[in-house]
Amino acid sequence: MTVTETEAPAASGTPAAALEPPRPATGLAVVLGTGEHRTIGRLWVFTAFAYLLVAGVAGALVSVEKIDTSGLGDVLDADVFGQTYSLHAIAGTFLFLFPLFLGIATNVVPAQVGAPTVAFPRAAAAAYWTYLAAGGVLIASFLADGGPFGSDGEAVELFVAAFIAVLAALTLGAICVATTAIALRVPGMGLHRAPLFTWSSLVTAAVALLTLPVLAALMLLVYVDHRYGGDGGTFLAGSDGVYQRIAWAWMQPSVYLFAIPVLGIVGDIVPVAARTRLTKHRLAMGCIGAFGVFAFGAWAMPAISADAGAAAEVSAVGEVPFYAFSFLVLLPLLGLAGLLADTIRRGSVQLLGSLLWGIAALLMLLTGAANGALVSIEPLDLTATTAQSAQIHYVLLAAVLGLFAGLAHWAPRVLGGVLSEVPSKGLAALGLLGTILLCLPDLISGFLDQMWRLGGATDDVDAVEALNIASLVGGVLVVLVAVAFLGLVLQAALGDEADRDPWGGHTLEWADPAAPPAVTSEAPVYDDRHAAATTTEAQP
Amino acid sequence: MAAATATTPERLPLHLDAVEPAPLRRPRVLLVGTALAAAGSITFFGALLAAYVALRAEHVAGGEAWLPDGVTIPLSPGNMGMITLVMSLVTVQWAVHAGKLRDRAHAYLALALTVLFGVAHVVQLVYLFTEWGLPLTDEVTVQAVLLYTVLGAHLAMVAAALVFIVLMLLRSLGGQLTGPDVEGLSAAALYWYVTVAIFAVIWYAILIVK
Numbered sequence: 250m251t252v253t254e255t256e257a258p259a260a261s262g263t264p265a266a267a268l269e270p271p272r273p274a275t276g277l278a279v280v281l282g283t284g285e286h287r288t289i290g291r292l293w294v295f296t297a298f299a300y301l302l303v304a305g306v307a308g309a310l311v312s313v314e315k316i317d318t319s320g321l322g323d324v325l326d327a328d329v330f331g332q333t334y335s336l337h338a339i340a341g342t343f344l345f346l347f348p349l350f351l352g353i354a355t356n357v358v359p360a361q362v363g364a365p366t367v368a369f370p371r372a373a374a375a376a377y378w379t380y381l382a383a384g385g386v387l388i389a390s391f392l393a394d395g396g397p398f399g400s401d402g403e404a405v406e407l408f409v410a411a412f413i414a415v416l417a418a419l420t421l422g423a424i425c426v427a428t429t430a431i432a433l434r435v436p437g438m439g440l441h442r443a444p445l446f447t448w449s450s451l452v453t454a455a456v457a458l459l460t461l462p463v464l465a466a467l468m469l470l471v472y473v474d475h476r477y478g479g480d481g482g483t484f485l486a487g488s489d490g491v492y493q494r495i496a497w498a499w500m501q502p503s504v505y506l507f508a509i510p511v512l513g514i515v516g517d518i519v520p521v522a523a524r525t526r527l528t529k530h531r532l533a534m535g536c537i538g539a540f541g542v543f544a545f546g547a548w549a550m551p552a553i554s555a556d557a558g559a560a561a562e563v564s565a566v567g568e569v570p571f572y573a574f575s576f577l578v579l580l581p582l583l584g585l586a587g588l589l590a591d592t593i594r595r596g597s598v599q600l601l602g603s604l605l606w607g608i609a610a611l612l613m614l615l616t617g618a619a620n621g622a623l624v625s626i627e628p629l630d631l632t633a634t635t636a637q638s639a640q641i642h643y644v645l646l647a648a649v650l651g652l653f654a655g656l657a658h659w660a661p662r663v664l665g666g667v668l669s670e671v672p673s674k675g676l677a678a679l680g681l682l683g684t685i686l687l688c689l690p691d692l693i694s695g696f697l698d699q700m701w702r703l704g705g706a707t708d709d710v711d712a713v714e715a716l717n718i719a720s721l722v723g724g725v726l727v728v729l730v731a732v733a734f735l736g737l738v739l740q741a742a743l744g745d746e747a748d749r750d751p752w753g754g755h756t757l758e759w760a761d762p763a764a765p766p767a768v769t770s771e772a773p774v775y776d777d778r779h780a781a782a783t784t785t786e787a788q789p
Numbered sequence: 790m791a792a793a794t795a796t797t798p799e800r801l802p803l804h805l806d807a808v809e810p811a812p813l814r815r816p817r818v819l820l821v822g823t824a825l826a827a828a829g830s831i832t833f834f835g836a837l838l839a840a841y842v843a844l845r846a847e848h849v850a851g852g853e854a855w856l857p858d859g860v861t862i863p864l865s866p867g868n869m870g871m872i873t874l875v876m877s878l879v880t881v882q883w884a885v886h887a888g889k890l891r892d893r894a895h896a897y898l899a900l901a902l903t904v905l906f907g908v909a910h911v912v913q914l915v916y917l918f919t920e921w922g923l924p925l926t927d928e929v930t931v932q933a934v935l936l937y938t939v940l941g942a943h944l945a946m947v948a949a950a951l952v953f954i955v956l957m958l959l960r961s962l963g964g965q966l967t968g969p970d971v972e973g974l975s976a977a978a979l980y981w982y983v984t985v986a987i988f989a990v991i992w993y994a995i996l997i998v999k
Contacts, residue, residue, distance in 0.1 A: 466836035
């Protein structure tokens, strides 16, 4: 049987212009209309840094105000103190930390799993632009006397609406990252063989999906109550209640949500710096997964109650699950730290800046978790003291240090250039010092009954004030380190293009796209360059 | 004009060693993304319902009736809304089935009926709002805040799910979503199932138990 296929003739009379491909976008249109995941990732990163400046300035004002323990009014009036404090916390977590993670993940996760782009690139772009606009409105609402503790009712409602939009944007961004990790892995790469950062991004997104919608639901209730129930609301007890409905998100155990990516970042950096493999890949994934389980904390929020007194108390403190979560969270951290220490011991370490940032992050996270275990012990009576704020700062600053480690490691992908190594190492050391200086005095003053928001009834005023000054110095140092790191980031972004793989990376994002490695072994998907020296397994 | 000629033998020899392995099937991206969005929606409504239950329990523990004097929640609109959504479950699954069989006419009909049921549900709930005598403009109570927020948020979810279904209907009209990989239709159907399941919980916890 013979089949003859004849190509259809081209339609005659078609205008030549209609057959030309569309002209590529130029100038600002490249950024505004992009669905390209690397560009979207960069936009998340740089916008997050812009919002960090807001959070840093607000935090510095709070620290200065805290020095004098006799009361408020040195720099900030009583009614402004609460607003500044909440701006510092909200901008630092929801406008800086989580978006910075999304920026790195949007850029790196698709490359790590061998996908050409992030899942739903237009949704990822929509998430970014929503975050940018809503974040700006959120900050503007504080300037209009809104936000938690605000006295202008309409500005408070504007804040709540903007915050819901920010949460929706972050949730959408997390869905894009999670879908990429689940559904766009290269054939042959099972989830158990995915790089640790991809796995930690998936765990982060999963916990975020269980946390951020809860916060959004509470904010919706707050909005309707405040809007239609008057400034006092029917069960909110005024704009103070707005703060109580949000603050659980950065308290133990929910605060660990922001630190989950750190484990994946450090887990990917250490084997590269040590020039060897992480032998217990699945165990490391288990540690990250377990940490994610203990980072789910919507159940531990203050009671939802029409009674203002009951609504202000975190009823979970002192309960068995709260103790369990607070102590058990240390186990996966110690497990992963042990695996990474073993990797360093077996390898030949090159002291990269990213490694120093990562180690600093892991140390601070361990310290923060230990601090959290202390705070959970009810007889010590550390709840609402500066010991609790020290724990929050330990964990959140560990997340900052870890994300900076990720930026230093993946700078060739995320920024296009490499960060200068010597300044990066110096800043990592200063960042560690600043974090300790910021948090440790607060932990000590917490034992001296210094309350974290409104001064306190401490018996040892001189000691507490000296500790507060030390904490302020630490805070200023952290802000300076962040600003200097931003300078390095800009230098890398605007400088010469880096080599594709300056560190000898192990995972797919460093591979030459023209020759993707075959994925046939049982080991995690690694480039084969270091395999022969470290394993006896036959490599394809 | 270019021409190509190919010859097909009467019987193909079996060279199994030369057969290419079947391509690996990845999880379907739109379906996975929709499942994650649905999980987020479940979390969202779980939090709203938890707030409702907590505040209701606190109120009732004080010895008061939950609903204020003069406020009744009529059963008929809520029940009809539930029944309408249950019927839409059949039609949305019918659309997916027809899509798999490349039966476009039935797929269009089933999707159109699903949209019709969805709109009817919205109308029934809006009617309920006019009947229960719960003001949201003055003398606002905690009951009004909770009921309007929970049911209003679900109406927004129904609207979003309907937009999703209409979008998939339009793509079906463009010939994209038929055949074995009816991913878009399946994704829209999944979100619709979750929407209906959430309303079933709201219907029982709020409109029946009150």
